Amino acid sequence: MIGFDGVSAQALSDTIGAIYDCALDPHQWPDTCRKIADLCESTAGGICVHDMRQVQNDQLFVFGYQPEFLEKLGKNYAQTPMAAADIVSNIGHVSALSMEPHELLESRFYREVLKPFGLLDIIWFPALRTGGRMASMHASRSEKAPHYQQLDIGLFKLLSPHVCRALTISDALDIRALRSEMLEKTLDVLVAGVFLTARDGRVVYMNDAAERQTRTGNSIRIVNNRISPTDPTARAALSKAIDEASRDDIDMDMSEHSLAIPDVDGAGYIATLLPVDRGQRSGIIAPFAASVAVFTKDPAQAPLMPGEAFARLYRLTGGELRVLLALAQGLGAKEAADMLGISEPTVRTHLQHMFSKTDTPRQSDLLRLLQNSTPQIRAPQQPVH
Structure with missing residues (x-):
């Protein structure tokens, strides 16, 4: 034929x-x-x-x-x-x-x-x-x-x-959140550096904190478009960890892997690696052709945790807080579900629980309550006379 x-x-x-x-x-x-x-x-x-x-x-x-x-x-x-x-x-x-x-x-x-x-x-x-x-x-x-x-x-x-x-x-x-401008903005306000790397170790995305870390160059640099710790032992360990996290035969239930990236003065960062091309997170070019996420954080720097005190005050669960913070970024219920990898009905169930715990009748009131509880980061500008 x-x-x-x-x-x-x-x-x-x-x-x-x-x-x-x-x-x-x-x-x-x-x-x-x-x-x-x-x-x-x-x-x-x-x-x-x-x-x-x-x-x-x-x-x-x-x-x-x-x-x-x-x-x-x-x-x-x-x-x-x-x-x-x-x-x-x-x-x-x-x-x-x-x-x-x-x-x-x-x-x-x-x-x-x-x-x-x-x-x-x-x-x-x-x-x-x-x-x-x-x-x-x-x-x-x-x-x-x-x-x-x-x-x-x-x-x-x-x-x-x-x-x-x-x-x-x-x-x-694919997990749409990692391609969304909203999540990029969210990543850019994190204290931790976020590097997304391809299977061969190439850096395909960095948030603002990661760029600042590489600009100082005391612990981490970008060499040939790859993360290159200044410490030789850390450099070899990170390269091996990225390679292992990218492998197809990696255990699907593998816990996140952490390692030390010291600087010349004896301080430095803790790096945590997480595969991002498994299951729902896989895609042809997504996210940004990334295979591994590397989070780098200075242990001496207090993490920015908006909503943590709010969650403790109203006894919100971790799942409820994650939904709340996603909605606070302007995402709808479906977008929040996609970002968090849960179903839309689960998002709405979390919302109902939060309405009950905070005594708010609807989503706009809940978000207004969260906004009112968030301390002002910058002092208001004084009027010019």
């Missing part, structure tokens, strides 16, 4: 099935990217995640490329035809560099990025946009093969809607 101009219907069916399997298990993407590349006789491919705000380009699940090429592509991505096309193209729209062969061969991108590594052509489509990040799937051919033809473009067009849907499903299943 023949499906798409010489590609068997069985091969197409198997590939599309593999694409949707990736929606629930992103670790299957490497094999699926190879299946897609094989269908259009490509020697390399994968998924690119581009952060338009940080002008950062990360290659996920790639194969067939030299590391030097990926590094050079990342540095020059903003000037590539792919970056420009992805901004103006609709999700799923397929493009190939050879669609404009004369412009390609005369371009600096071809001369300085593609040709030195023996690459002839790239075919791709934007597959997902979330905030300032964008994911696209691509495949490429070496100079030993012909340019992509209409048959190859048509095959990519056939597969692109399925890839886009699978990535959208995977993205929707």
